[in-house]
Amino acid sequence: MNPFRRSPFVIAAAIFVYTFLYAPIIILILYSFNASRTNVTFEGFIPAFSDRIEMDGSLVKASPCGPFHWYCDLANNDDVAEAAGNTLTIAFTATIIATIIGTMAALALQRYNFKMKPFSQLSLYIPIVIPEIVMGIGILTLFSQFFGWANEAFSLQGDARLSLGIVTVTVSHIAFMVPFVTLVVQARLQGFDKSFEEAAMDLGANEWTTFRRVTFPMILPGVLSGALLAFTLSLDDFVITFFTNGPGSTTLPIYVYGLLRRIITPQVNALSTVWILVVFTAVLLLQILQSRDSKQHS
Amino acid sequence: MISEFAVEMRDVVKRFITPEGNEMAAVDHVTMKIKNGEFFSMLGSSGCGKTTSLRMIAGFEWPTEGEVFIEGKPMGHTPPFQRKVNTVFQSYALFQHMTIYQNVAFGLEMEGAKEEEIKKRVGRALDMVQLTGMDRRKPKQLSGGQQQRVALARALVKTPDVLLLDEPLGALDLKLRKEMQLELKALQQQLGITFIYVTHDQEEALTMSDRIAVMSKGKVQQMGSPVEVYERPANKFVADFIGESNFLEGKIRTISKDEATVFIPGLNAELTGMPVSDGLVKGEEVYVSIRPEKVRITEKNAINQNIFHAKVTNTVYIGADTHIYVEAHGVKLKVLEQNRISRLDPKSFYSVGQEVWLMLMPENTLLLKKD
Structure with a gap:
């Protein structure tokens, strides 16, 4: 019998943790079906076919989408579609590039001994430990200084002028993703015996074939974990995106923040719900991959 | 074959930089001539330079000084994939993400052999090491002894001039090891391939070898037949180490x-x-x-x-x-x-x-x- 099973402390702690972790999310999802235009109180679900008169005499208009009214509203919102498109474009592009760079860095750090190796290793932790806002301001300063100089030096005009936009956001995301990918892949490489690569070369494979046929398949689960982690980080990044975005590169977090400053309608909740589902699926996938990976290595 | 010697190490030195920054000769002016078809062992305790010597023949390391010749040709900085030698690793180094068939076929694929030919030769190699019918399994599903045989089949399927074996039986239990010793010797005689065998186990070396190089501190202490090194040890180290x-x-x-x-x-x-x-x-x-x-x-x-x-x-x-x-x-x-x-x-x-x-x-x- 598990000695912890009946401890009231454990039960209380569990309730406490789950309440604070998940109650806000559940309420957020529930409010996405709210009949009220405001997010203050829950006034029941929206009827699908005919208007409904509440006890206090107020009228709840029916919507063709029924309780999913705010989701339909969301689907018709071009701004949201654009923001979602930007978010995914940035996340995918940055993930692919950061995964390649991060994996290469991890391989180099595992394989070679060079003078700056301890410094390189340490520098991986810097973007992770320094406050995101500091990094955001830093990146913004870098971009604006560089763009100012470049625009001046090459006397760029009109559309040719360098400015903040989807490219700067992507580059900034790559910058903070690389250390995460590198560290995850490094952990995976820890048990990687170089004799596998030697065996492949011994059997006639050159360096590239060895990487393609032996090294990469063996580290692939680690690379995928790193990529998925980076992807989810990019999806919900607010601070760095806030500093580096420009016209036409609004991402979902930035868009939601904008909505909150004006009127809070349950559309925000609907958006958040969809978003949670996307991120949750990604994380679930990551978990499945990792558990399969650890099973393979036990 | 052009050369009488399958492998020759001529005055080979390999220096490493220790973590403390000192220079250390893992292999110190070693000269060995290994004849075609010979079962040659390098025997010594860990750190004697035997594995480093083997790795230089395979091409995983390059000599600091001196030269390694394979079939009379100087190897210089020839990469492992261009040398006609194959290695059986101490850890077996089987590719975990591939089946036994894919593991054994890998070397032939790299040669660009046709699929039919690969199939035939992999089948024959697996028969030779008594693993018929195991081709669809993954390495993790086999016992240590079976994995060892796969490693052997994977190297031998390439019909190398020289097979390098780096303590291949080290991970097996005593009884299996004794069986494999005799099996390896029989296989070597049947195939007529030169075997270069690295071991720290003197009994193993005496059982299988035509000639033994007893090594210590990066130097060859004595080279000779099992009878020679046992009966007429060249110095106190050899007399003490063997028997x-x-x-x-x-x-x-x-x-x-x-x-x-x-x-x-x-x-x-x-x-x-x-x-x-x-x-x-x-x-x-x-x-x-x-x-x-x-x-x-x-x-x-x-x-x-x-x-x-x-x-x-x-x-x-x-x-x-x-x-x-x-x-x-x-x-x-x-x-x-x-x-x-x-x-x-x-x-x-x-x-x-x-x-x-x-x-x-x-x-x-x-x-x-x-x-």
């Missing part, structure tokens, strides 16, 4: 072309008629080396030369043999007596405290220089 030896400190009293007289201060006696080896001079300090099984032990004094009175201090019965530890004038020796009795009769064994005579016959002894 066991009693060493008596002495000084050469007289020396002629074929025999010497050695005074043993510990026994306060002379040994006469000792065989002479090169470079020994009168007055030189030497070790008289004699194997435990070659010391003759008797209860009665039969002859009057090279015989010493001793006392049994301990006996250890280990079945086939009995180890008898004796002491003569404070000099300790180990004697090995074969168990020749037909029935267990306690009286036929030497007992502790018993007075005995030890005969050190000249034909069973060796004079070794003191380093």
Whole structure:
């Protein structure tokens, strides 16, 4: 019998943790079906076919989408579609590039001994430990200084002028993703015996074939974990995106923040719900991959 | 074949930088000529340079000085994938994400062999190592012994000129190891491929090899057939490392072309008629080396030369043999007596405290220089 099973402390702690972790999310999802235009109180679900008169005499208009009214509203919102498109474009592009760079860095750090190796290793932790806002301001300063100089030096005009936009956001995301990918892949490489690569070369494979046929398949689960982690980080990044975005590169977090400053309608909740589902699926996938990976290595 | 020698290492040095920043020669001026079709072993304890030597032949390391030749061709910085040698790794290094078939087929694929040909040759290789029908399994689903065979099949399927084996039996239990030793030897004779075998196990080397290079501190201490290295060890290290030896400190009293007289201060006696080896001079300090099984032990004094009175201090019965530890004038020796009795009769064994005579016959002894 598990000695912890009946401890009231454990039960209380569990309730406490789950309440604070998940109650806000559940309420957020529930409010996405709210009949009220405001997010203050829950006034029941929206009827699908005919208007409904509440006890206090107020009228709840029916919507063709029924309780999913705010989701339909969301689907018709071009701004949201654009923001979602930007978010995914940035996340995918940055993930692919950061995964390649991060994996290469991890391989180099595992394989070679060079003078700056301890410094390189340490520098991986810097973007992770320094406050995101500091990094955001830093990146913004870098971009604006560089763009100012470049625009001046090459006397760029009109559309040719360098400015903040989807490219700067992507580059900034790559910058903070690389250390995460590198560290995850490094952990995976820890048990990687170089004799596998030697065996492949011994059997006639050159360096590239060895990487393609032996090294990469063996580290692939680690690379995928790193990529998925980076992807989810990019999806919900607010601070760095806030500093580096420009016209036409609004991402979902930035868009939601904008909505909150004006009127809070349950559309925000609907958006958040969809978003949670996307991120949750990604994380679930990551978990499945990792558990399969650890099973393979036990 | 062009060259008489499958592999030649000519004055090869490999230096490493230790983590402390010092330079260390893992392989120190090693010269070896390994003949075609030979079963050649490099024997030594860890850090003796045997694995580094093997890795230089395979192409995983490059010599700091000297040159490695394969089939008479200098290898220089030729990468492993362009050398006609294949390796069986100590850890097997089977590709975990591939099936047994894919593992064995990998080398042939790299050669660009046709699928049909690959199929035929992989099948034959797996038959050879008695793994028929295992081709769809993953390496993790096989036992250690089976994985070892896959590693062997994967290397042999390429029909290399030379097969390099880096302690391939190290991870197996004793019984399986003994079986595999004989199997490997039989396989080598059947295929006629040169095997270069790295091991720290002297018995393994003696069992399988045509020739053995005994290594220590990056240097070859002796190279020769199993009989040569056992019966005529070149120095004290070899005599001590291969089998066991009693060493008596002495000084050469007289020396002629074929025999010497050695005074043993510990026994306060002379040994006469000792065989002479090169470079020994009168007055030189030497070790008289004699194997435990070659010391003759008797209860009665039969002859009057090279015989010493001793006392049994301990006996250890280990079945086939009995180890008898004796002491003569404070000099300790180990004697090995074969168990020749037909029935267990306690009286036929030497007992502790018993007075005995030890005969050190000249034909069973060796004079070794003191380093």
